[in-house]
Amino acid sequence: MDASLLAFLEEMLEAPxxxxxxxxxxxxxxxxxxxxxxxxxxxxxxxxxxxxxxGGTPRIMLDGHSxxxxxxxxxxxxxxxxxxxxxxxxxxxxxxxQKLKIWTADGPISGIIARKAIHLLTxxxxxxxxxxxxxxIDIGAADGEEVRRLVRIGDPVTLELGMTTLRNGLACAAAMxxxxxxxxxxxxxxxxxxxxxxxxxxxxxxxxxxxxxxGTKTAAFSIDPHLGIAVDVTHATDCxxxxxxxxxxxxxxxxxxxxxxxxxxPVMFNQLHDIARDREIPIQINGISVAAANDGNALQVNRAGxxxxxxxxxxxxxxxxxxxISLKDIENASRLIxxxxxxxxxxxxxxx
Ligand SMILES: [Zn+2]
Numbered sequence: 001m002d003a004s005l006l007a008f009l010e011e012m013l014e015a016p017x018x019x020x021x022x023x024x025x026x027x028x029x030x031x032x033x034x035x036x037x038x039x040x041x042x043x044x045x046x047x048x049x050x051x052x053x054x055g056g057t058p059r060i061m062l063d064g065h066s067x068x069x070x071x072x073x074x075x076x077x078x079x080x081x082x083x084x085x086x087x088x089x090x091x092x093x094x095x096x097x098q099k100l101k102i103w104t105a106d107g108p109i110s111g112i113i114a115r116k117a118i119h120l121l122t123x124x125x126x127x128x129x130x131x132x133x134x135x136x137i138d139i140g141a142a143d144g145e146e147v148r149r150l151v152r153i154g155d156p157v158t159l160e161l162g163m164t165t166l167r168n169g170l171a172c173a174a175a176m177x178x179x180x181x182x183x184x185x186x187x188x189x190x191x192x193x194x195x196x197x198x199x200x201x202x203x204x205x206x207x208x209x210x211x212x213x214x215g216t217k218t219a220a221f222s223i224d225p226h227l228g229i230a231v232d233v234t235h236a237t238d239c240x241x242x243x244x245x246x247x248x249x250x251x252x253x254x255x256x257x258x259x260x261x262x263x264x265x266p267v268m269f270n271q272l273h274d275i276a277r278d279r280e281i282p283i284q285i286n287g288i289s290v291a292a293a294n295d296g297n298a299l300q301v302n303r304a305g306x307x308x309x310x311x312x313x314x315x316x317x318x319x320x321x322x323x324x325i326s327l328k329d330i331e332n333a334s335r336l337i338x339x340x341x342x343x344x345x346x347x348x349x350x351x352x
Pocket of ligand 1: 065177178209232233294
């Protein structure tokens with residue numbers, strides 16, 4: 001991967017962005033898009049929208065979500081322990097034993113979540129799955145007064161951020177979901193900017209997906225696209241204990257997943273499929289039989305309806321501190337999307 005594009009990914013993965021607190025991440029995206037977009041704006045919801053060829057027809061909206069799951073400071077007790085509420089869908093077991101950062105107005109403070117040692121757990125406690133309400137953050141404070149001087153109710157919390165590379169071009173980090181999607185749509189837009197698109201193409205870093213696809217609703221309303229592609233992570237099924245019969249066959253490193261199903265425009269699926277075949281871009285195909293649990297859902301039913309595609313980046317261990325993706329898969333997703341956008345003309349017809 002090109003060094004500047006790898007740096008863009010690493011910078012995003014180091015920028016905290018729990019839903020509602022995406023600004024550090026959005027600043028990274030704005031800086032990246034500033035070098036090639038014809039127009040960039042941030043709306044009052046927080047969505048960053050960059051456009052190449054404004055005024056072109058039709059309008060295409062490429063969507064990745066900038067928010068990550070996190071925690072929110074709910075209560076500080078008198079002993080100095082911090083209680084939290086989840087932002088987005090957590091498996092509480094993923095939190096135990098983790099190092100965290102509380103993002104205060106004066107900068108990050110390190111904290112940890114654990115529980116009492118195994119020697120002290122009763123037989124019943126050992127069998128029970130803890131809930132977030134049973135957990136606390138310890139920053140090493142002497143008492144509640146000390147914490148209250150540093151941390152405010154409502155401050156966001158993330159896991160330790162930053163990327164670790166693994167073998168075979170794989171990498172892991174907290175919040176690959178969905179910083180890789182933002183990476184894909186903005187690097188695709190950069191490639192489109194170097195060509196001569198007939199369409200007007202927008203890349204959006206949408207806020208608040210993890211709490212209900214909320215940024216895409218507002219961004220799509222303002223852009224009013226004819227076509228849209230949502231890029232998010234999707235479950236890889238190539239590690240032990242996942243049933244391919246139920247979830248399909250999806251492997252990390254075998255190409256982005258191009259989805260089919262009612263949430264996807266069939267003409268767009270066919271075009272994405274044919275472009276991948278003709279340009280020798282590896283893809284995998286999977287089906288979604290319901291309204292998708294990602295921004296592609298909000299995109300499709302915007303206003304009078306949008307021809308929508310959904311592209312998934314295969315991801316092991318989603319919503320964990322160690323979400324694994326393949327750098328090759330995101331490069332291939334970016335290339336597939338830019339090639340697709342460059343084939344769209346004002347004569348294109350996506351009537352199913
Ligand atoms: Zn996501």
